[in-house]
Amino acid sequence: MTADQEKKQAALEAVKYIKNNMVVGLGTGSTAKHMIEAVGKLVADGMNLTCVPSSIATEKLAKELGIKIVALDAIDKIDVTIDGADEFDGKFQLIKGGGGALLREKILAWNTKFNIIIADSSKDVNKLGAFKLPVEVIPFATKQILTYLEAEGLQPLQRMQGDASYRTDENNTILDIDISGIDDLQGLEIQLLKVPGIVETGLFLDTTSLIIVGKEGGPEVKERN
Numbered sequence: 001m002t003a004d005q006e007k008k009q010a011a012l013e014a015v016k017y018i019k020n021n022m023v024v025g026l027g028t029g030s031t032a033k034h035m036i037e038a039v040g041k042l043v044a045d046g047m048n049l050t051c052v053p054s055s056i057a058t059e060k061l062a063k064e065l066g067i068k069i070v071a072l073d074a075i076d077k078i079d080v081t082i083d084g085a086d087e088f089d090g091k092f093q094l095i096k097g098g099g100g101a102l103l104r105e106k107i108l109a110w111n112t113k114f115n116i117i118i119a120d121s122s123k124d125v126n127k128l129g130a131f132k133l134p135v136e137v138i139p140f141a142t143k144q145i146l147t148y149l150e151a152e153g154l155q156p157l158q159r160m161q162g163d164a165s166y167r168t169d170e171n172n173t174i175l176d177i178d179i180s181g182i183d184d185l186q187g188l189e190i191q192l193l194k195v196p197g198i199v200e201t202g203l204f205l206d207t208t209s210l211i212i213v214g215k216e217g218g219p220e221v222k223e224r225n
């Protein structure tokens with residue numbers, strides 16, 4: 001099975017958790033794209049869903065598929081959010097934000113009753129950190145925060161788009177840092193979020209209820225203990 005087939009298999013399994021009249025959070029990325037297309041089919045088949053997108057790209061795709069989109073402040077709580085991840089470990093800790101959507105994704109996850117992560121099998125790791133952790137930073141503070149993260153040994157790299165610094169949907173920059181040597185992820189999260197100008201990190205430590213992994217022979221559904 002290719003990674004993309006695994007992503008699609010996980011996505012199709014995940015949409016089975018969506019029921020009529022639910023408010024659904026739509027993630028971002030190549031795995032989430034399969035899920036959004038499947039949600040589009042549910043809607044085309046007559047299911048009544050209200051969806052909250054986690055990025056401009058997701059909103060555009062959802063609208064093209066005829067999915068009803070509302071802003072987060074138009075609803076109270078999201079019933080279920082389905083999103084991808086860059087890495088996850090056995091404690092249901094995630095790195096997200098490879099596609100730059102970490103801030104809105106984390107806001108959606110926080111405001112969701114039941115968060116499902118969908119992934120291909122390459123995302124399943126023993127220890128987070130082979131993937132660089134995205135840290136979203138206000139442009140005004142980017143240079144100083146880069147210097148701070150360097151001094152902390154986190155080897156920050158400013159994400160670029162061509163010759164310019166990459167900008168998120170919120171017009172912030174991203175610094176990708178190396179956390180492969182860090183064991184205390186909660187401590188790191190607290191440390192980073194204390195720095196003025198760091199808006200959010202791609203560490204999702206305790207929001208996920210279910211992880212669905214695409215696999216040869218059928219999807220693996222992992223429940224949080």
Ligand SMILES: O=C[C@H](O)[C@H](O)[C@H](O)COP(=O)(O)O
Nearest residue numbers: 029030031084097099100101
């Ligand atoms: O910012 C992007 C998101 O966090 C994605 O869900 C994550 O990067 C995984 O993306 P993909 O499904 O394309 O591997």
